[in-house]
Amino acid sequence: MNTLDELGISQEFETKVHRNKLSFNQNWRFFRGDIQGSEEAKFDDSAWEIVHLPHTVRVEPAHCSGGLNYLGISWYRRHFYVDKAYNGQKIFVEFEGAKHTADVWINGKHLSTHYGGYLPFTLDITDHVTADGETDHVIVVKLDNSDMPDVPPGKPQGELDFCYYGGLYRNVWLHTTDKLHITDAVYANQQAGGGLFITYSDVSSLKAQVNIQTHISNEYEIPKACSVTHYIVNDNNEVVSKVSSSLHNIDQRKDHTFTQSVTVSEPKLWHPNHPYLYTVYTVLYDSDVVVDTYETRIGIRHIRFDGEGFHINGTLMKLIGANRHQEYVYVGDALSDSLHRRDAIKLREGGFTIIRTGHYPQSPAFMDACDELGLMCIVPTPGWQWFRDNDTFKERSYQDIREMIRYHRNRPSIVLWEPILNETDYSEQYTRTALEVTHAEYPGDQCYAACDNYRIAATHYDVVYGAALRDHQGSFIREWGDHYLEQAGPRHTHLRCSRGTRDFYPGGESGMLQSSKERTDILNNILATKGLSGGALWTGIDTNRGYYDNIAACGALDLYRLPKYSYYLFQSQSEPDLQISGIRTTPMVFIANDWTLASTRDITVYCNCERIRLYLNGRLLGVKKPDASYGSMPHAPFIFEGVEWEPGKLMAEAIVDDVIVATHSVMTPGTPDYLTLSVDDCGVDLKADGSDLIMVHVYVRDANGTVVPDAYNKIEFQLTGPAEIVGDGDSRVGSNPVEAEAGAIGVLIRATKEPGLITLLAESDGLKSATVEIISQPISKPFVPGKSQVPPDRKPEYEVDQIAFFSPPSSRYWEHWTDVAINKPAKASSELPGCSASQATSNIIADRWSERWSAGNNELPQWWKVDLEGFYELDGCKIYWESDNTEYEYQVEVSSGDIHWKAVAFQRQTGQEMGMDEFHEAGIRYVRIVMTDVSKGLPSFYVVKVFGKEM
Incomplete structure (x- = not known):
């Protein structure tokens, strides 16, 4: 088999003379909110901040549920030049995604309104720009991610089970082509047509028929005689099949679809366990002159x-x-x-x-x-x-x-x-x-x-x-x-x-x-x-x-x-010997246990191997095969029941053919001692393009190196080098400092446009600090040039943010409060056997959340109260009722001395509605929930949280 080099074709793809794809991601001017006249070419945008795409309309807190994300108008402006080399070519701008409605102007002329934020759209700007390398053009995008009932998905953000967010949140590209070119499938807007459409028939390990449909547009003012050749190339750059069309005459301002078929002998079929990809190199000829080239990766499968x-x-x-x-x-x-x-x-x-x-x-x-x-x-x-x-x-x-x-x-x-x-x-x-x-x-x-x-x-x-x-x-x-x-x-x-x-x-x-x-x-x-x-x-x-x-x-x-434990459950379903580029599918074993005094004595181990040997402090506890009760799983869990606890090290060895192929150990955690940092790169480098992101995880460890699962230390980060911490300095976001959760948390780093060494320092009171180095790599992909942009003296302060900051939805207040009822004594007017009042105090240890308080009879009213054992300034409470299809009518009462009670809230709710009861009372020791009506069954709830601070 010949390679593309040997056929003299590779140079046509490498020179990029005929088709160019330039990143349009850098140096956009951005403003959050609405400013009249922003679409005008001569509008002064020098006070706007400079951003690089992909870009979110606003950085949000880690937990921004409840409709906290920004909804409204935002503006993007990009000044750019069109190189002389593109004179006489077609010029398109492609937006991979923009939320949800996008209006686009070029040099003050409105070109399009696009509805929908999850699919791309392309605009032809050929007639609106001058390819001289010096004319200052400006493309302006007005985005609106407000609730739009007729733009799918359409549901208002406040009623939606995910967040819309917004912005030019995917890449933007500038494409240039010859006037005789392969079209873009979305832009062409043809049923089952446009661009390249590649399908397969008669697929087997012996041969496969590859069917290629190619849509060509002739935007010259004269007819063109053209042909198309496709080379199917394997991962060694060898041509495994080739097909060429005959010449076809396309009239001026017309289009044509070539339909061709070629056989690949003994194809390597695409499969999840061996995802083999070929590349189709497409060459478009104007008579015998190459005018367009295109690359499409394919996987042959049925x-x-x-x-x-x-x-x-x-x-x-x-x-x-x-x-x-x-x-x-x-x-x-x-x-x-x-x-x-x-x-x-x-x-x-x-x-x-x-x-x-x-x-x-x-x-x-x-x-x-x-x-x-x-x-x-x-x-x-x-x-x-x-x-x-x-x-x-x-x-x-x-x-x-x-x-x-x-x-x-x-x-x-x-x-x-x-x-x-x-x-x-x-x-x-x-x-x-x-x-x-x-x-x-x-x-x-x-x-x-x-x-x-x-x-x-x-x-x-x-x-x-x-x-x-x-x-x-x-x-x-x-x-x-x-x-x-x-x-x-x-x-x-x-x-x-x-x-x-x-x-x-x-x-x-x-x-x-x-x-x-x-x-x-x-x-x-x-x-x-x-x-x-x-x-x-x-x-x-x-x-x-x-x-x-x-x-x-x-x-x-x-x-x-x-990861949570279930991640390792699913990971254990992989075969231990897959070789897939970019991932590791090796023998694995994971002990789902922290090995503390409170840990369960039934040890669950996830593993994709034949047998497990479990040791405690070096003593063999036993050898197990997968749990036979899960016989339909590729790799069922391993269960060691009733392991007697003693502090120390629990270790599992994974065995295949009597050979240890993987180990995992957990050790009884001690007190927090030091921090460690781990760059979560997954083998993918950080690129210095101004928008690339990478997560760094920080762990709180004891002196033995064990992650401390009950550590919630506040961790502060300092960064030096060509990068920034996303959300740094914005108290609304709260990304730095951040509180660890169960001994670990993350910090998100964004590269600048300068490559180089980045050093991240993590510190926490009373713990040894940690540092890690990241190198952001230079980029080689071409960017659309433009007039030099000078950042404003200071980042704009957006009025829309101030409104949102001072008036967050009331349902979010609880997130910042302290639950003062944790493990405090509780009583009730009656209780069902096995459902005591104290069980439903608040935030009971995790393995007892399934317990609840339930009244012992259906006589009403019934009450439940908690003694806070001190005097508090309270801001509200939250009740987690048992049933989602039962209505509970109740009132919340507070008291300083358990004698005189004040009603502060009255509600009728189901468990599904989980509304907050907001009030502000000071000097309170007792909180009582009085249930006055239940649509069916007994008054019953799982947890009551009481929010406030000690006086």
């Missing part, structure tokens, strides 16, 4: 969903998946490409083989990583519990479906499209049309569309979420491992949990272990269900959301990408 499950390349495979929101702590949706890739690496290393990008298409950087890492994807159209039965909403939603397929259709990682609106009561007509649009955009047997099985017309879909409705229909569980009833606080499960014990949801060692055990049960059932393709955990990573003031703590990883 998929099928049917009544038996999911098949890839003829092999049945169970899919272990997770859902992923694109959010990252502090920066919202504005992840750098490197952060997207690191997320993909973490999820793939975590044992997941499929990701549902709930609830919208995601960044090409994340999708590129999925192609490379063998991480299959389900891609939904933007939507969440919202439907507007009007033409505007529906047509925008249909267009979203079209564009998400056109944008991502050549990716081997995508195995399922979700063209319906998540958990939404839409019409039958919408259901049918969404399916028709999907198959019209992707004809053939390799397009699968999914719908909830309870929807009208769901029987016509290729795959349903839930049980199949007909023979040969595929089925999948789109979300599992979470439950909406938990949104009101602790319930009968710990599926939502925190790494620590001071957050809204139960957590710490016992909370994480209980959550992991419950997920083990569910995962085993999913894998045991005949015909079910698999399921996707909700979620892979914790997220903020709009409609409640606590995060959705359902992730296997937290906001900072620190």
Whole structure:
């Protein structure tokens, strides 16, 4: 086989004479709020701050649930030159994503309004610029991420289970091409057309037919005789197949689609365990002159969903998946490409083989990583519990479906499209049309569309979420491992949990272990269900959301990408010997225990090997095989029951063929002694482009090096070198200093445009400090040049931020309060056996959150009270009722001496509503909850939190 070099083709791609892609990410002027006249070319933007993309409309606190993220107008302006080399060429600007409505001007002329924040749009600016290398052009973007009911997803932020965030939060590119060129699939806006569309037929290990559809536009004023040649190249740069078209005459201002087919012999098929990628090099000729070149990475594979499950390349495979929101702590949706890739690496290393990008298409950087890492994807159209039965909403939603397929259709990682609106009561007509649009955009047997099985017309879909409705229909569980009833606080499960014990949801060692055990049960059932393709955990990573003031703590990883126990459960499902570029799939073992006096004596170990040997302080406690009760899992947990506790070191050895292939140990933690820092790079360097981001984790350790799980020390960071701490100096954000959670936390670092050595110092009172060095690497990719920009003397102070800062939603006040009822004595007017008043005092240790107080009879009123054992200034309380479908009528009373009581709040709530009772009273020792009516059953709750400070 010849290489591209030997064929003399590689130079055509390397010189970039015909097609250029320049980063438009640097040196934008930005203003948050609305300023009249900002769209004008001569507007004075010198007082605006300079930002680099991807950029969030506002850096937010780590926990910004409850509608705290900025909603409103923002402006971006970019001054730029167009190089003389592009004179006579076509010039386009591509926005990968902009929230939610974007108005764009060039030199004061309005070009377009784009609706929707999760898919790209491209503008032709050829006739609006001068390619002389010196004319100062300005592109202006006005963004508005306010609630927009007719822009999918459409649901108001305050009622949404995730956060919209905003800004030019993905990359922006400047493309130049010849006037005779390969089109952009989204911009061309042709059904099943535009750009390159590559499909496969007759796929086997012996051969595969590669079908290539190429759309060419001739924007010359004269006809052009052109041809297209495709080279399919392997990872050694060897040409494995080539196909050329005959000359075709395209009239002026017209277009044509070439359809070609070529055979690849003995193809290396794409599979999650060996995600082999070829590259299609496309060359467009004007007669015999090269005028355009294009590169497309492909994976040759065949998929099928049917009544038996999911098949890839003829092999049945169970899919272990997770859902992923694109959010990252502090920066919202504005992840750098490197952060997207690191997320993909973490999820793939975590044992997941499929990701549902709930609830919208995601960044090409994340999708590129999925192609490379063998991480299959389900891609939904933007939507969440919202439907507007009007033409505007529906047509925008249909267009979203079209564009998400056109944008991502050549990716081997995508195995399922979700063209319906998540958990939404839409019409039958919408259901049918969404399916028709999907198959019209992707004809053939390799397009699968999914719908909830309870929807009208769901029987016509290729795959349903839930049980199949007909023979040969595929089925999948789109979300599992979470439950909406938990949104009101602790319930009968710990599926939502925190790494620590001071957050809204139960957590710490016992909370994480209980959550992991419950997920083990569910995962085993999913894998045991005949015909079910698999399921996707909700979620892979914790997220903020709009409609409640606590995060959705359902992730296997937290906001900072620190793992919970369940991460290791899923990681143990990977085979120990996979070789995938960019990730490590090695033998692993993890002891899910802190080994403290309060730890459970039943030791759970996650491992992907044959046997486990467990030692305590060097003594062999036993040898175990996986728990046989989880027989459907690739690698079930190992359980050592009733291990007698003694302080020291617990160690597990993973055994394969009598050889120790992995070990893990935990040691009884001591008192905090020192800090350590770890750069969470996942093998991906930090780039000095002004916007690249990297997380650094800080750990609180004892003298033996053990992370202290009950450490909540305040940690302060100092940074030197060409970088900054995201949110540093903004007390509203609270990123520096930050309080550790369960002995660990993270700090997010952003590179400047200067490469070099970055040094991060972490300090905490009473602990030895830590330092770590990071080198930001120089970049080579070309950027769009422009007039030199001088930053303002000081960063603008935004009026919209001051309003938000002084008037946060009242439901968020509790986050900053101290619960003063922890472990204080409580009494009640009556109690059900086994449900004592003291059990429901407040913040009971994590392994007792499932306990509750319940009245001993249904006589009303009933009361429960807590003695704070001191005098406090109180600001409110919060009650976590047992039932989500029972209404509890009650009043909150306070007293200084347990004699005279003052009513300070009166409510009627269910457990689902979890409202705050806000009041301000001083000199209070006792708080009493008096229940006056219950719609059914008995008065019953899990926890009461009382917020205030000691006087």
